Amino acid sequence: MSRFALHGYFRSSASFRVRIALNLKGIAYDQVPVHLVREGGEQLQAAYRAINPDSLVPSLTCGDGSVLTQSLAIIEYLEECFPTPPLLPASPLDRAFVRSVALQVASEIHPLDNLRVLKYLKGTLGVSDEQKDAWYRHWIDLGFASLEAKLVSDRRVGGYVYGDVPTLADLCLVPQVWNARRFSIPLANYPTVVRIADHAMRHDAFAAAEPGKQPDANT
Amino acid sequence: MSRFALHGYFRSSASFRVRIALNLKGIAYDQVPVHLVREGGEQLQAAYRAINPDSLVPSLTCGDGSVLTQSLAIIEYLEECFPTPPLLPASPLDRAFVRSVALQVASEIHPLDNLRVLKYLKGTLGVSDEQKDAWYRHWIDLGFASLEAKLVSDRRVGGYVYGDVPTLADLCLVPQVWNARRFSIPLANYPTVVRIADHAMRHDAFAAAEPGKQPDANT
Numbered sequence: 001m002s003r004f005a006l007h008g009y010f011r012s013s014a015s016f017r018v019r020i021a022l023n024l025k026g027i028a029y030d031q032v033p034v035h036l037v038r039e040g041g042e043q044l045q046a047a048y049r050a051i052n053p054d055s056l057v058p059s060l061t062c063g064d065g066s067v068l069t070q071s072l073a074i075i076e077y078l079e080e081c082f083p084t085p086p087l088l089p090a091s092p093l094d095r096a097f098v099r100s101v102a103l104q105v106a107s108e109i110h111p112l113d114n115l116r117v118l119k120y121l122k123g124t125l126g127v128s129d130e131q132k133d134a135w136y137r138h139w140i141d142l143g144f145a146s147l148e149a150k151l152v153s154d155r156r157v158g159g160y161v162y163g164d165v166p167t168l169a170d171l172c173l174v175p176q177v178w179n180a181r182r183f184s185i186p187l188a189n190y191p192t193v194v195r196i197a198d199h200a201m202r203h204d205a206f207a208a209a210e211p212g213k214q215p216d217a218n219t
Numbered sequence: 220m221s222r223f224a225l226h227g228y229f230r231s232s233a234s235f236r237v238r239i240a241l242n243l244k245g246i247a248y249d250q251v252p253v254h255l256v257r258e259g260g261e262q263l264q265a266a267y268r269a270i271n272p273d274s275l276v277p278s279l280t281c282g283d284g285s286v287l288t289q290s291l292a293i294i295e296y297l298e299e300c301f302p303t304p305p306l307l308p309a310s311p312l313d314r315a316f317v318r319s320v321a322l323q324v325a326s327e328i329h330p331l332d333n334l335r336v337l338k339y340l341k342g343t344l345g346v347s348d349e350q351k352d353a354w355y356r357h358w359i360d361l362g363f364a365s366l367e368a369k370l371v372s373d374r375r376v377g378g379y380v381y382g383d384v385p386t387l388a389d390l391c392l393v394p395q396v397w398n399a400r401r402f403s404i405p406l407a408n409y410p411t412v413v414r415i416a417d418h419a420m421r422h423d424a425f426a427a428a429e430p431g432k433q434p435d436a437n438t
Contacts, residue, residue, distance in 0.1 A: 053368040054323065066312055070326070073318035080311040092299040093285055099292035103325075104273065107289070111330035120357065125346055138339065149272040 004029040007051060008058035009036045009043075010214035011182075013110055014071035015058040016175035019209035021075045024166060025082045029060075033216035036115055072106055075168060087168045097154070098162050101147065101169035105176045109143035113179070133183070140180050144190040147173070151192045159199045170200045178211065223248040226270060227277035228255045228262075229433035230401075232329055233290035234277040235394035238428035240294045243385060244301045248279075252435035255334055291325055294387060306387045316373070317381050320366065320388035324395045328362035332398070352402070359399050363409040366392070370411045378418045389419045397430065 008015030161169035227234030
């Protein structure tokens with residue numbers, strides 16, 4: 001058994017981010033699938049709530065019994081405990097740039113297109129499937145347009161968001177692009193965003209974290 | 220003129236967070252108000268988009284021409300450049316705890332109750348005022364219930380989220396409680412959340428950051 005267990009779901013963006021971080025740093029971990037759809041959602045059941053009362057994935061449990069939640073907090077923890085290879089640049093200004101890109105995904109796009117939000121739109125507000133799909137696309141478009149404007153003009157951008165090494169920014173960008181494609185959102189207006197995501201997916205650590213390759217894929 | 224200028228809006232939660240951080244660290248700054256409502260929203264106009272194409276507040280401009288965006292990225296930057304007093308604990312596990320509380324507000328509650336989201340619900344989806352208010356309350360309730368469960372049982376919680384000193388977690392919690400009260404959300408089920416927010420607001424750095432005390436208040 002590994003020191004770390006990642007409680008997550010193959011299609012969860014936030015779980016995908018943490019899998020990439022663990023892979024990049026070469027940290028061994030077990031996966032404990034939490035199925036977000038089956039039987040009304042395992043994240044809402046007592047077994048998972050005993051680990052994380054938020055009912056959100058992922059959670060990272062450590063050998064000493066600690067439970068870490070919130071993907072960006074988990075990744076910053078891994079960065080502090082396992083600094084090589086680094087997922088943040090050295091200078092504070094550049095770290096702020098990388099974190100701002102990560103947060104543009106994690107706080108501006110992803111929360112609005114989350115499963116529980118789509119459920120509320122459909123179940124409680126009774127919107128149509130077309131309206132739900134338009135909502136999903138609206139927040140992707142708004143967020144990706146901002147990201148494209150930022151990335152296309154910043155001299156720090158290289159093969160990855162920050163030069164030629166993967167950072168926290170790519171860990172957030174890649175799963176969001178993967179999700180957008182899953183919902184067939186046209187991405188032609190965001191060539192820099194797509195170029196970076198496609199480049200990153202050629203890295204073994206990203207490729208191995210892809211939803212389709214997880215033990216709970218398509219269950 | 221100060222080295223830093225904070226482009227924000229008095230009622231913006233994310234601007235409120237950064238004001239508290241600047242005050243706690245005793246960093247001088249100028250405020251440049253960006254009115255989110257007047258004339259269709261100054262954040263959408265060319266003058267502000269030249270600073271931040273995201274059209275989101277706050278942005279922090281530095282003396283060297285750099286522009287920082289995303290409140291949590293700005294606060295981590297301030298923490299790295301002005302480490303005293305610290306806004307994060309020393310140990311990685313405790314830092315992860317503080318960051319997870321901050322992110323539970325910044326990535327799970329706030330993005331859903333943002334002005335542009337409420338506008339989309341009303342303008343594009345045509346929901347009623349009652350449905351919009353219920354939406355607002357739903358995400359506050361869900362998020363505060365999770366936070367209450369986490370904070371009431373964690374031995375690290377003191378007068379503030381982490382012991383007896385303000386951290387990044389309080390910087391996010393306080394504006395969210397202020398917002399909930401502004402919308403008259405009943406908070407009796409979240410006594411720990413409310414106790415911490417009220418305690419923090421007695422600190423000069425928090426009190427001075429309160430929306431009603433800003434130069435653009437109620438304009």
